[in-house]
Structures are given as C-alpha cells and as structure tokens.
Amino acid sequence: MVKYILKRLGVAFLVALTVSMITFSLIYVSGDPAVALAGEAASNEEIEHIRKSYGYDRPIPVQYMDWLGRALQGDLGRSHYLKEDISHVILTRLPNTLILAGCAIAFALTLSIPLGVAAAIRPNSLIDRFALTLAVVGQALPSFWFALIMMFFLGIQLRWLPISRVETWQGFIMPAIALGYYVTPGVMRLTRAGMLEVLQSDYIRTAKAKGLRPLTVLFKHALRNAIIPVVSLAAVQFGFMLGGSIVIESIFAINGLGFLAWETIQRGDLPMMQAIVLVLSLFYILITFLADMLNAFLDPRIRVT
Amino acid sequence: MAQMRRRVFGHYGIIIGGAVLAIIFAIAIFAPLLTPFDPILDQDLAQKLKPPFWHDSPKYDPAHPLGTDLQGRDYLTRLVHGARISLLIGFSAMIISGVIGTALGVAAGYFGGRVDMIVNFIITTRLSMPVVLVALAVVSLIGSSLWIVIWVLGLLIWDRFAVVMRSTTMQVRNLDYVAAAQACGCSTFRIILTEIMPNVVNHLIVVATLEMAHAILLEAALSFLGLGVQPPAPSWGLMISEAKGMMFFDAWLIGIPGAALFALILSINLLGDGVRDVTAPENRN
Numbered sequence: 335m336v337k338y339i340l341k342r343l344g345v346a347f348l349v350a351l352t353v354s355m356i357t358f359s360l361i362y363v364s365g366d367p368a369v370a371l372a373g374e375a376a377s378n379e380e381i382e383h384i385r386k387s388y389g390y391d392r393p394i395p396v397q398y399m400d401w402l403g404r405a406l407q408g409d410l411g412r413s414h415y416l417k418e419d420i421s422h423v424i425l426t427r428l429p430n431t432l433i434l435a436g437c438a439i440a441f442a443l444t445l446s447i448p449l450g451v452a453a454a455i456r457p458n459s460l461i462d463r464f465a466l467t468l469a470v471v472g473q474a475l476p477s478f479w480f481a482l483i484m485m486f487f488l489g490i491q492l493r494w495l496p497i498s499r500v501e502t503w504q505g506f507i508m509p510a511i512a513l514g515y516y517v518t519p520g521v522m523r524l525t526r527a528g529m530l531e532v533l534q535s536d537y538i539r540t541a542k543a544k545g546l547r548p549l550t551v552l553f554k555h556a557l558r559n560a561i562i563p564v565v566s567l568a569a570v571q572f573g574f575m576l577g578g579s580i581v582i583e584s585i586f587a588i589n590g591l592g593f594l595a596w597e598t599i600q601r602g603d604l605p606m607m608q609a610i611v612l613v614l615s616l617f618y619i620l621i622t623f624l625a626d627m628l629n630a631f632l633d634p635r636i637r638v639t
Numbered sequence: 640m641a642q643m644r645r646r647v648f649g650h651y652g653i654i655i656g657g658a659v660l661a662i663i664f665a666i667a668i669f670a671p672l673l674t675p676f677d678p679i680l681d682q683d684l685a686q687k688l689k690p691p692f693w694h695d696s697p698k699y700d701p702a703h704p705l706g707t708d709l710q711g712r713d714y715l716t717r718l719v720h721g722a723r724i725s726l727l728i729g730f731s732a733m734i735i736s737g738v739i740g741t742a743l744g745v746a747a748g749y750f751g752g753r754v755d756m757i758v759n760f761i762i763t764t765r766l767s768m769p770v771v772l773v774a775l776a777v778v779s780l781i782g783s784s785l786w787i788v789i790w791v792l793g794l795l796i797w798d799r800f801a802v803v804m805r806s807t808t809m810q811v812r813n814l815d816y817v818a819a820a821q822a823c824g825c826s827t828f829r830i831i832l833t834e835i836m837p838n839v840v841n842h843l844i845v846v847a848t849l850e851m852a853h854a855i856l857l858e859a860a861l862s863f864l865g866l867g868v869q870p871p872a873p874s875w876g877l878m879i880s881e882a883k884g885m886m887f888f889d890a891w892l893i894g895i896p897g898a899a900l901f902a903l904i905l906s907i908n909l910l911g912d913g914v915r916d917v918t919a920p921e922n923r924n
Binding site: 364574622 | 760763764766767768769770771772773775776777779780781852856859860863864865866876879883886887890893894897900901904905908909912
C-alpha cells in the first residue's frame with residue numbers, strides 16, 4: 335500500500351511540474367508578453383519599461399524558476415488589471431466554484447447511480463429504455479443552450495428560480511443542473527454496465543443462496559463492487575467541472591473562478607490567466623489522486639499490483 | 640455480409656442518426672442554393688426581428704420563414720450556412736486530434752514498456768489541463784479565426800483517441816497473427832498498418848464520432864463566449880450568443896440555432912453508438 339501511494343504521488347508530482355511549465359509558457363504563446371500587455375498603441379519605450387518592470391527581460395528559465403518558487407510559497411504575483419494579489423482574488427472566488435461543482439456532481443450522482451442500478455436490475459425494461467434515452471439526449475444538449483432554456487422557462491416564464499447574480503442557495507439550482515447533467519450519461523452507463531457484470535458473478539449467487547435480503551445483496555455486495563470505476567469517473571468529471579464551469583458561471587454571473595477566468599481572458603491579464611490555469615490543473619491532479627487512494631481502499635487488488 | 644447489412648439497417652440509431660446527419664450534410668453543401676439571401680451581406684435594419692412562421696403575428700414576412708435577426712439578416716440563411724461552420728470545424732478538429740491520439744495510443748499499446756509509460760504521462764498531463772480554459776486563453780492570445788479554433792481544438796482533444804487506441808492495440812498485439820507477422824520478419828510499420836490498424840478501426844470510428852461531436856460543442860461554447868468564430872460569421876454558438884440579450888421577447892432566436900446544434904450532435908452520437916453496437920465483437924453471430 336505504501337509503495338502504491340508513493341508511486342502514485344511521484345506521478346502526480348511530475349504531472350504537476352509539467353503542467354506548471356506549460357502554464358508558464360502560456361504567456362509566450364502570443365510572442366512577446368510585454369508587447370501584449372502594453373497594447374497596440376504603445377511606444378517602444380513603454381514596451382521596454384513594461385519588459386523591465388515585470389522582469390520579462392530575464393532569460394526564460396530564470397523567469398520560470400522565479401515564478402515557480404513564488405507560486406510554491408503561495409505568491410502567484412499581482413494582477414495587471416485588478417492591481418491586487420492574485421492568490422487573494424483566487425481564494426475569494428474559489429468557494430463559489432467549489433460549491434457549484436459540488437452541487438453539480440451531487441446532482442449528477444443522485445440522478446445517475448439509482449437510474450443505472452435500476453436499469454441494470456431490469457435490462458430492456460421501460461426504466462432501462464428511459465435511462466438510455468435520457469443518456470442519449472443528455473449527451474447531445476449543449477450546456478450553455480440548456481442553461482439558457484432553463485433560464486427562460488424556470489426563471490422568466492414561471493419565475494420559480496432567480497436567474498443571475500445570486501447569493502442564496504436557490505441561485506445554485508439551475509447552474510448546478512446545467513453543469514451536472516452532462517456527466518449523468520457517462521456515470522449512468524458505467525453504473526449500469528458494472529452492475530450488470532457484477533450481478534452475474536458467483537458471489538452474488540452465493541449471497542442470494544445464503545438467503546440474504548435482496549436489498550442487502552444489491553447494495554452491500556453488488557453496488558460496492560460496481561461503484562469502483564464510477565468513483566474514478568466522478569472524480570475526473572468533478573475536475574472537468576471546475577474548469578468547465580467557465581461557461582455556466584458566465585451565463586448565470588456566478589462570482590466564481592470560472593467567471594473570473596472569463597473576465598481575465600477578456601482583459602488580457604496574463605499573470606492572472608496563468609494562475610487560474612495552474613490552480614485548476616492542480617485541483618484536478620489532487621482530486622484524481624484522492625480518487626485513486628479511495629479506489630485502492632475500496633478494492634484491495636489495486637493496492638497489491 | 641448480408642447479415643452485416645441486416646444489422647446495420649435494422650438498427651434505429653444508425654438509420655435515424657445517419658439520415659439526419661446526411662440531411663444536415665446536404666444542407667451544408669447546398670447552403671447557397673437553399674435561400675435567396677447572403678448570410679452576412681443581406682442585412683436590412685428595417686427588416687430586423689421578423690418573427691418565425693409559427694408566431695401567428697402580422698409582422699411575419701413569408702420571405703423569411705424563420706424570421707430575421709437583430710441586424711435584419713434572414714435567420715434561415717444564417718442557420719443553413721452555420722451548418723458548414725459546425726461540420727467543417729467538427730471534421731477538421733477530429734482529423735487532427737485523431738492523427739495525434741492514434742499515433743500516441745498505437746505506439747503505447749504496441750511497444751508497451753517505456754513508450755507506454757511516457758504516453759500515459761502525456762495523456763495524464765493533458766487531462767489535468769482544463770480544455771475550455773486553455774482553448775479560450777490560447778485563442779485570446781493569438782487571435783481567433785476559424786482555422787485557429789480548429790487547430791487549438793484539434794491539438795487539445797486527442798486524449799480519448801489515445802486512451803482507446805492504446806487499450807485496443809494492447810489487446811490485438813498479443814494475438815497469434817501479429818506474432819506470425821513478426822516471425823515472418825515484417826517491419827514494425829507494416830505490422831501496425833496491416834495487422835493492427837484493421838482490427839482497431841471500428842473503435843477508431845466510434846471515438847471519431849464522439850470527438851467530432853465534442854469539437855462541435857466546444858466550438859459552439861467558445862463562440863458563445865465570444866472567443867471562437869468571430870462575427871459576422873453565422874456560427875450557431877455565436878448566433879445564440881448574439882440572441883442572448885433578446886431572451887425576454889424573442890426567445891426563438893436562441894431556440895432555433897440551439898435546436899440545430901442539438902440535432903447535429905444527437906445524430907452524430909446515434910451513428911457512433913450504432914457503429915459500436917453493430918461492430919462490437921460480442922454482437923457477432
């Protein structure tokens with residue numbers, strides 16, 4: 335187990351290091367960051383001044399090490415536009431995104447796992463067909479369009495839910511559904527496939543033959559084993575949601591990291607852009623690492639091999 | 640072969656998905672012939688916001704069955720020309736990502752060992768970077784045009800190709816006929832091309848449909864956020880974005896391009912699911 339954890343930790347560390355390099359090089363995608371910052375109308379002196387004051391005149395590896403060293407101490411630099419500490423801005427915006435993604439994944443799992451289990455118990459039944467249709471339709475709905483449609487019917491026509499800039503829990507309902515429904519098809523299919531396979535296994539037959547209650551067999555014996563791949567998928571999807579909430583947050587004007595990212599990109603605020611990409615990537619790496627640990631805990635076979 | 644044909648034509652997903660996709664494809668090709676207007680040049684502010692045919696309104700103009708947008712451009716014309724953008728982006732980005740992902744995945748699956756480790760590392764790294772955010776950032780930094788969007792998406796979404804090709808190649812490479820080809824002294828390149836590829840191609844097609852749909856959705860999202868295809872091009876995502884402010888009074892402006900996007904993605908996915916059902920080895924015989 336310790337060997338597995340250490341190995342997995344090493345990979346996570348290397349991935350994080352590579353991601354930090356890619357993120358750092360983002361500012362050189364457009365060529366000269368000083369020119370990009372100064373704007374098109376800037377004179378040569380102004381560009382030189384910006385290059386010196388932001389340290390873009392130093393060799394790139396030096397700049398990278400400097401940036402990485404500061405980032406490791408929690409200092410992500412200052413925003414060019416907001417004139418504030420980037421770490422501070424990100425920390426104030428992060429909770430909203432985490433709440434949104436948390437609600438979205440909770441919505442997706444509470445919808446898809448029971449549906450997947452029900453579909454697996456009775457394959458080709460009405461509920462299986464319904465679940466399959468829902469999955470096919472869900473995968474084809476563009477999330478931003480679905481969000482606008484919900485806004486139109488639930489917010490404008492029926493006036494059930496607030497449509498934007500909300501601080502109450504009701505304000506998170508539509509965004510969470512808009513962000514979460516996209517995950518339900520995948521989780522549902524995986525749950526269904528896993529349950530179908532597990533339900534045919536010998537140990538389920540044994541459990542049934544022992545005379546255990548059907549619900550005990552279903553949940554304690556079958557679901558526990560079928561859920562293992564779902565844990566990985568849910569973690570990966572949660573990570574994607576943090577990065578994907580940019581579309582939903584900008585539609586509902588939720589003051590989170592995604593909305594910040596959108597504002598930042600429009601302002602061309604390079605250090606802030608770098609910092610957001612880095613933070614979201616690190617979150618993804620952390621989440622998938624934790625999911626692997628949880629899986630190793632659930633399934634002893636993973637620990638050993 | 641006859642059995643195969645029966646399976647293909649007995650599959651609702653393939654029939655419906657294929658038919659809808661064929662119609663959208665035909666619409667995209669013949670777009671200029673379908674309506675008398677130009678999607679960009681024919682704007683007339685005096686004609687703006689004409690309602691579509693199902694809005695029983697006196698303002699309805701039979702020349703514009705789907706009405707007109709804020710600039711007075713014929714909405715049907717913009718819709719049919721938008722199909723060209725979506726299909727072009729979906730197809731091109733899918734080809735680019737398919738080439739990258741297949742090369743990486745097949746190499747990892749065939750050679751295994753260190754190559755596999757490196758490819759796995761590249762895939763993990765790529766997955767940990769948020770696609771939409773990186774695409775938006777890059778497009779905002781180098782400027783956005785149709786081909787930049789295609790390349791950025793193509794270079795970002797190869798991960799599923801690599802993952803699927805890696806695992807299927809691994810299964811195929813241990814089969815006897817690969818060993819036989821190796822024993823005959825065939826070159827690695829030839830073995831991959833003539834022994835491995837034909838046996839993984841059905842998985843490749845399934846992933847290709849999924850990724851084409853994925854690329855189309857991403858382009859629509861980027862354009863919706865204002866950093867994809869630029870106005871006045873009739874991208875469906877952009878049309879939805881332009882109509883966002885009119886949601887209170889003219890919601891159909893959002894409904895029409897969104898429904899088109901939904902129909903296109905649904906048909907591609909149905910076709911892909913159908914191909915998987917029909918070609919899956921467990922369904923043979």
